[in-house]
Every structure is written in C-alpha cells, then in structure tokens.
Amino acid sequence: MTDRTAHPKLDRQFVDRWSPRAFDGSALSASERDSLFEAARWAPSAFNVQPWRMLYAERGDANWDRFVQLLVPANQVWAQHASLLMFFVSETMSRGKPSHSHSYDTGAAWMSLALQAEKLGLRAHGMTGVDFDAAKAALGVPDDFRIEAAAAIGRQADAAILPEGYRANETPSDRKPLSEIAFAGYFPE
Numbered sequence: 001m002t003d004r005t006a007h008p009k010l011d012r013q014f015v016d017r018w019s020p021r022a023f024d025g026s027a028l029s030a031s032e033r034d035s036l037f038e039a040a041r042w043a044p045s046a047f048n049v050q051p052w053r054m055l056y057a058e059r060g061d062a063n064w065d066r067f068v069q070l071l072v073p074a075n076q077v078w079a080q081h082a083s084l085l086m087f088f089v090s091e092t093m094s095r096g097k098p099s100h101s102h103s104y105d106t107g108a109a110w111m112s113l114a115l116q117a118e119k120l121g122l123r124a125h126g127m128t129g130v131d132f133d134a135a136k137a138a139l140g141v142p143d144d145f146r147i148e149a150a151a152a153i154g155r156q157a158d159a160a161i162l163p164e165g166y167r168a169n170e171t172p173s174d175r176k177p178l179s180e181i182a183f184a185g186y187f188p189e
Contacts, residue, residue: 004016004094004174007128011081012121013115013118016118016127017118018116018123018173019123019124019172020123020159020170021078021123021160021162021166021169022078022081022085022157022160022161022170023079023081023082023083023123023157024081024154024156024157024161025081025082025157026060026083026154026155027083028057028058028084028153028154030085032120033056033058033084034109034151035116035120036084036113036116036117036124037054037113039113039115040054040109040110040113040116041109042109042112043105043108043111044105045105045108045109046094046099046100046105047094047095047144049091049094049099049105050105050109051090051091051092051101051102051106051107052088052089052090052110053088053089053090053145054086054088054089055086055139055141056086057084057085058083058127058161059084059085059154061121065119067085067087067146068085068129070087070130070138070139070150071127071129071130071150072129072155073178075127075129075150077120077163077166078095078166079125079152080154081161082152082153082154083123083153083154084152084154085150085152085153086151087130087147087149087150087151088109088110088147088149088151089106089139089145089148090105090106090145090146090148091102091144092144092145092146094146102146103108103146105150106148109145110126110148110149110151113151113153114126117153121155122153122155122156123153123154123155123156124151124152125151125152125153126150126151127149127150127151127152127153128150130147130149130150132147135147149165
C-alpha cells in the first residue's frame with residue numbers, strides 16, 4: 001500500500017478515500033443510495049444553478065446491462081461487479097448563456113457523493129473510460145447537456161476477484177506534492 005501522508009490538519013476522509021476496482025456486487029439499500037444522491041444535491045454551484053444530473057442503474061435492474069455496455073471494455077471488466085453505476089451529466093447553459101462552471105460544479109457534486117460513500121463504508125470509483133457518443137444517445141441526453149464522467153459505487157471486495165492484470169493496481173495511489181500544483185501569483189514557467 002502507498003504511504004498516503006498528508007498535512008496533519010487535513011481530515012482523514014480526504015486521504016482515506018480511494019478508487020478501487022474490486023466490488024462485491026451486494027445491493028445498496030434505498031437509504032444508502034438516496035443518501036449518496038442527497039450529498040451530491042448539497043454541493044455548491046455558481047449562482048446555485050446546480051447543473052448536475054445523475055443517471056443511474058442498480059445492479060440487476062432493467063438498465064444495468066445497458067449502463068455497463070456504455071463503458072469502455074477495460075472498465076466493463078470490473079465495473080460490472082459494482083452495486084450502482086452512474087453517469088454525471090451537466091447542463092452547459094446557465095441563465096440563458098453558456099456556463100463557464102458546469103463541469104466544475106458537477107465535479108463538486110461527484111466529490112460530495114464520493115465522500116458520502118466513504119462515510120457509509122462504500123467505495124466510489126469515477127471514470128472517463130466511457131463511449132461518450134453512445135452514452136449520450138443511449139441515455140437520451142439533450143444537446144445542452146454534457147456527460148462528464150461515470151462512476152461505479154459499492155462495497156469493496158478483495159482484489160483477488162479481479163483478473164490478473166488488474167490486481168497490481170488495486171491499491172491507493174499517492175498524490176503530487178503541493179509544490180507541483182499550488183503556485184503563488186503566476187503560473188510557473
């Protein structure tokens with residue numbers, strides 16, 4: 001496991017959250033599912049527009065196979081074992097004009113959902129390994145909305161359930177140092 005050290009004042013929820021691929025496929029309760037959606041609902045957004053929409057399928061429901069097929073094959077291999085698959089979609093217009101922050105705001109909703117998943121003892125794995133054109137058509141997404149990403153949510157399983165080539169990466173990853181991502185004043189040369 002990677003040593004995920006962080007500033008001592010950082011709440012552990014940020015460090016402990018990670019994106020596994022091994023899921024046990026067990027069903028979420030309606031209360032668990034709805035609390036994930038509720039967390040996303042309370043995310044901040046510019047002008048409180050709340051541009052995100054969440055399209056979802058629960059394992060075994062009438063939408064499940066279609067949602068799995070909209071992922072790239074490499075993600076289908078493991079995401080099919082999740083409990084919940086989601087597509088985060090954002091409205092690209094705000095107050096009659098193109099929105100500059102729709103993706104940013106929808107990312108805040110995703111992070112809220114991911115942190116709530118952790119609080120519930122679940123894991124959430126976001127992904128852009130999606131056939132975006134097929135997903136837009138198959139999910140009936142209007143032209144003024146953009147599919148941002150997909151997510152697989154569920155209870156973590158042992159990495160041994162994954163195909164051989166996926167097991168080695170089934171560990172929390174580290175992060176770049178602050179010196180590479182935070183700069184006073186100007187973008188570095």
